[in-house]
Amino acid sequence: MPDPSATSVGRPTPLTNATHTQKPSGMPIHKYGPYEAVAIPDRTWPEKRVTTAPRWLSTDLRDGNQALIDPMSPARKREMFDLLVRMGYKEIEVGFPASGATDFAFVRSIIEEGAIPEDVTISVLTQAREELIERTVESLRGAHRATVHLYNATAPTFRRVVFRGTKEQVKQIAVDGTRLVMEYAEKILGPETIFGYQYSPEIFTDTELDFALEVCEAVMDVWQPEAGREIILNLPATVERSTPSTHADRFEWMSRNLSRREFVCLSVHPHNDRGTAVAAAELALMAGADRIEGCLFGQGERTGNVDLVTLGMNLFSQGVDPQIDFSQIDDIRRTSEYCNQMEIHPRHPYVGDLVYTSFSGSHQDAIKKGFDAMAADAEARGVTVDEIEWAVPYLPIDPKDVGRSYEAVIRVNSQS
Structure with a gap:
């Protein structure tokens, strides 16, 4: 077991805002200027x-x-x-x-x-x-x-x-x-x-x-x-x-x-x-x-x-x-x-082939738990899952609402 008294408190981190530096890019930034701001101090x-x-x-x-x-x-x-x-x-x-x-x-x-x-x-x-x-x-x-x-x-x-x-x-x-x-x-x-x-x-x-x-x-x-x-x-x-x-x-x-x-x-x-x-x-x-x-x-x-x-x-x-x-x-x-005559990118929001798919194991675990929790909440209220507010981690909307199935939500790769 690690010794709880042997902590890293007080040890410096590799970088801070004060010590972090980038080298000049060498790109011709002199050719461009900032866009003019609009003076609306009471913007609403x-x-x-x-x-x-x-x-x-x-x-x-x-x-x-x-x-x-x-x-x-x-x-x-x-x-x-x-x-x-x-x-x-x-x-x-x-x-x-x-x-x-x-x-x-x-x-x-x-x-x-x-x-x-x-x-x-x-x-x-x-x-x-x-x-x-x-x-x-x-x-x-x-x-x-x-x-x-x-x-x-x-x-x-x-x-x-x-x-x-x-x-x-x-x-x-x-x-x-x-x-x-x-x-x-x-x-x-x-x-x-x-x-x-x-x-x-x-x-x-x-x-x-x-x-x-x-x-x-x-x-x-x-x-x-x-x-x-x-x-x-x-x-x-x-x-x-x-x-x-x-x-x-x-x-x-x-x-x-x-x-x-x-x-x-x-x-x-x-x-x-x-x-x-x-x-x-x-x-x-x-x-x-x-x-x-x-x-x-x-x-x-x-x-x-x-x-x-x-x-x-x-x-x-x-x-x-x-x-x-x-x-x-x-x-x-x-x-x-x-x-x-042009294909849509697989990461395109809401429509791409992969936008409702999770490869990460922790993401997959959270999604499964989200589906289970929604089902339990709906049962407790005596309503269907479609009648309660959507609350599944990593999925901003229910794929079914745009005609997708749940089959591709969880996929496995070498990083899963």
Whole structure:
């Protein structure tokens, strides 16, 4: 037996915060600078909680599709659209119809074939050029509910390098584009179409807040939102540049300062360049966002758009109904993999092959004891296990709730 008096009390540890050192990396850090903070000393979002589902917009058929090595065929696009409808998405961006015949034909097909339920609004994207706007609106003839989404980049680098224009000139692009959307909608769309408008100051994350606000206000002056006439203002993290907390500060600042706020749907559109798109979207909701735009399983340019599945399941795991049906998650995955021709990682949250599997012996022991305790608690209350709160170690949700079995929960390897 060890001598209890021979303890290690008083002996130094290998490292402390004071003695721990890292060597300089040698990487060219001089090329980069810190992201600008937002001065909101009385910010309120840290005290907020997300207790209801936001509005959701899937952009799988636009942002997601444009990022594929092999963009979807018409058949694969239709399969994805039908999946999104079955899952319960009510706002779906279906393409960039002025970009070419394929997207235009797809939009026409789902309208003419009656594939769009009456409670689903489709959205189509356009740049702020007259010929593209006309073609975009033309694609929507006969639609029951439709939104035109116009964007132009507003960040300093784009003003200087891409447009070579002043702030006033860049703002005018947004104003003129909005006016043209309204004119062509009035000319082309009949009374059967309930028509909406969305504007995005692209590269919002790099745009000065006061200028982003100025452009959005100028656009609203043209659209004239009022009761029953909403405008969607999407503030995209076209490139994710800051911590989620700073992103939330930017949303709270915009939400506070926008006029006619009660007639604005403030939409968040995070990309995942820093790996924190899910957190950025969740904190933006706390800071005032009304809607989240993203793709199933984080499909999209570069590192992808924010993952709608993870966001929805995060709500579900907190007892909040996402109002999207993920109960057959493997069917959703299979359809997504077929449509995108890309496999989903086995560690992907909630859906990967291994996410409900434990190899560690101590984890397996805790899980078994958790299942046994739940069964005993349910029996003592005279109810089924499904009627009591889920409380199994290492499993954030019950795999059965997304159509999985318990067969793969415990597996053995050389480390078990």
